[in-house]
Amino acid sequence: MKTLEINGNTGNSKIYLEKSYTDVAELLKGKRVVVITDENVRNLYEEKFPEGDVITIGTGEGVKTLKTVENIFKKLVELEFDRSCFILGIGGGIVCDITGFVASTYMRGVRFGFIASTLLAQVDASIGGKNGVNFEGYKNMVGVFNQPEFVICDPKMLKTLPEKELKIGFAEIIKHALIGDPKLLEYLEKNYKKALHLDPDVIGSITYDALVVKAGIVNADEKENGDRRKLNFGHTLAHAFEKTSGLTHGEAVAAGMGIAAKFSMRLAGFSGKEEKRVYEILKKFDLNRNVDFSCKEIKEAIRKDKKKEGDHIYFILLKKIGEVVIEKIPLSVLEGAIDDMC
């Protein structure tokens, strides 16, 4: 069975890539368990949930709030849940982010793990120990670093996932290839059709390779003081696009990566030939949306980005496929480049 480990200061996390979600009971022996999940995942998978209480939240980014966290705390108190218990999040990135935050703060922290049920959660959101909620319109503004004890990524669960959600995961897989694994990019270029049809071998292989990139970066810089910023490739602009153009996260990340690749030619010596490969791979995964954006709104959104430090922002550029540089760029330079694009 393929596994990976995250060894963080906040704990160790074991990631199971070929374990069936129905085998989670093996990891929970003798523990009182409460499952946190969302409505959709509960409707689809409740029959196979491990024994225990279930707390269900709504769906969508709007539920990722302190209010939801408070409601969960209330239920945990009602259930007389104490520190010896175990919290299991079963769902996508939203369930994992909320579950991790609840488990890290309830009674100063209880044990927790995840069954990641979306492709994005399997290749990105459930891995790496960032947990938290949105606050006052700012994404992931309140949260903690804390590693789940385990994460199960079962490709079978992806069969019920809407196509739109799958593409969000593919955008992050492409990101991991671009920032850290040229061979993964070649593999995606050759096998994109099978990937889009969820061929189990291809999905297994690309999920593992994408996670090797993420796990390597997180193990070197758990709390994002340096290299972990690489994972934000394409994301500074993506967050702005998501706010202003109504794109999905995946489409916004894809657009952000496309533009970051163009900036990379100008600012980091990235070749035109490789920039074309970035464009082509996004197209293969049908992620090459034209973005209709207002420059003013984009600039405002960037000014509100929490990765900003004073008048500078860390911007991730590609030197070549698999190699990035983190440039601390004055906002004025980035805004100039945005004006040029407009």
Ligand SMILES: NC(=O)c1ccc[n+]([C@@H]2O[C@H](COP(=O)([O-])OP(=O)(O)OC[C@H]3O[C@@H](n4cnc5c(N)ncnc54)[C@H](O)[C@@H]3O)[C@@H](O)[C@H]2O)c1
């Ligand atoms: N903590 C991190 O490091 C990190 C990294 C990336 C993203 N995130 C966060 O992840 C969140 C997005 O995660 P997401 O894209 O997984 O979204 P999500 O959790 O909203 O899930 C997407 C939709 O798919 C449904 N769903 C989940 N599993 C399903 C399945 N197997 N079959 C059918 N439907 C299913 C959900 O109910 C939901 O409607 C964002 O809030 C983002 O900030 C966190």
Ligand SMILES: [Zn+2]
């Ligand atoms: Zn992302």
